[in-house]
Amino acid sequence: MVYYGDELDRPRRRRDPGAAARRREERRQWAASLTGDEAVAAAKDVALRFLDRQDRSVGQCRDKLRERGFAEDAIEQALGRLVEIDVLNDERYARMLVRTRHRERGLVGRALIEQLRQKKIPSEIIERAMTEVDDESGETIARDLVRRRLRSIGDVSREKQFRRLVSMLARKGYPPSVSIGIVTSVLEEEQVDE
Numbered sequence: 001m002v003y004y005g006d007e008l009d010r011p012r013r014r015r016d017p018g019a020a021a022r023r024r025e026e027r028r029q030w031a032a033s034l035t036g037d038e039a040v041a042a043a044k045d046v047a048l049r050f051l052d053r054q055d056r057s058v059g060q061c062r063d064k065l066r067e068r069g070f071a072e073d074a075i076e077q078a079l080g081r082l083v084e085i086d087v088l089n090d091e092r093y094a095r096m097l098v099r100t101r102h103r104e105r106g107l108v109g110r111a112l113i114e115q116l117r118q119k120k121i122p123s124e125i126i127e128r129a130m131t132e133v134d135d136e137s138g139e140t141i142a143r144d145l146v147r148r149r150l151r152s153i154g155d156v157s158r159e160k161q162f163r164r165l166v167s168m169l170a171r172k173g174y175p176p177s178v179s180i181g182i183v184t185s186v187l188e189e190e191q192v193d194e
Contacts (some may be wrong), residue, residue, distance in 0.1 A: 008179070010190075017146065019069075021080075026071030026112070027068060027069065028068060029069065030069075030072070031043075031046075031068050031069035031070045032069045032070070034070070034071075034074070035071075038082075039070060039074035039076050040074045040077045041072055041078075042070070042074075043065050043068075043070045043074045043075055043077075043078035044078040044081060044082065046064070046065060046068055046070070047061045047078055047079065047082060048082075048087070049066070049067060050089065051082075051088070052062050053091075055093050055096065056088075056093070056119075057090050057093050057094075057119050058079055058083065058088050058090055058119050058120070058173070059090075059120020059122075060119060060120050061079055061088060062079060062120075063074055063120065065078070065079075080091065080188070083184060087132065090121055090125050091125055091128065091129070092115055093119070093121070094119075094121045094125050094128075094129035094131045095127070095132055096127060097112075097115065097119065097121075098116070098129045098130060098133060099114055099132050101115060102132070102133050102138070103141070104146075105172070106141045106142060106145045106172050107171065107173050108133055108138045108141075108142075108173050108174055109173035109174065109175065110173045110174040110175055111172050111173025112130065112133065113126055113130065113173075114173075117130065126163040131139045138174070141180070142169055142172075142174055142178070142182045143182055143185075143186055144180075144187045145167070145168070145169070145172070146165050146168075146182060146183055148185065149164070149165060149168055149184060150165065150187075150190065153165075158187065161187065162183055162184075162187065165172075165179075165183040165186075165187075166179045166180055166183050169182065169183065
């Protein structure tokens with residue numbers, strides 16, 4: 001309805017705070033009531049809609065389907081079919097995540113591994129995906145991160161700059177020895193340039 005009057009005079013709609021919870025529960029009951037091929041087809045449809053927004057892991061899809069109330073056998077059959085036709089591929093998804101998180105956010109090591117674990121990627125696939133990151137590119141990205149962060153730190157003592165930069169790299173998964181070495185060398189380069 002279009003309302004052209006004064007905004008203060010507009011009638012306000014009241015929202016039912018429990019409506020969303022009721023709809024979720026109705027969907028769960030509906031999914032639980034399905035059997036056989038009908039349940040598998042519905043589970044596959046829900047998984048495909050979930051994957052429509054972005055690529056996901058098999059574990060994430062499994063959790064979503066469980067949340068929706070589907071039976072375990074229907075979930076496994078639906079996901080098995082999606083893996084079979086290569087719509088779901090944990091290996092491809094993990095490698096993509098490693099590449100993008102490394103390149104865009106500068107993550108390495110344990111920070112990347114933790115992100116993959118949160119995405120429900122199996123550990124053997126995590127090991128293979130981590131081969132996407134090499135030490136040289138990690139160091140180059142870390143140096144760039146430190147230089148950018150150094151420009152935005154502002155006017156603080158060298159000691160504070162050092163601590164902040166080392167802790168930033170540590171949060172991104174760099175080992176302490178690598179973090180300290182990179183920050184020290186970048187700070188020395190900056191002093192020479194001044």
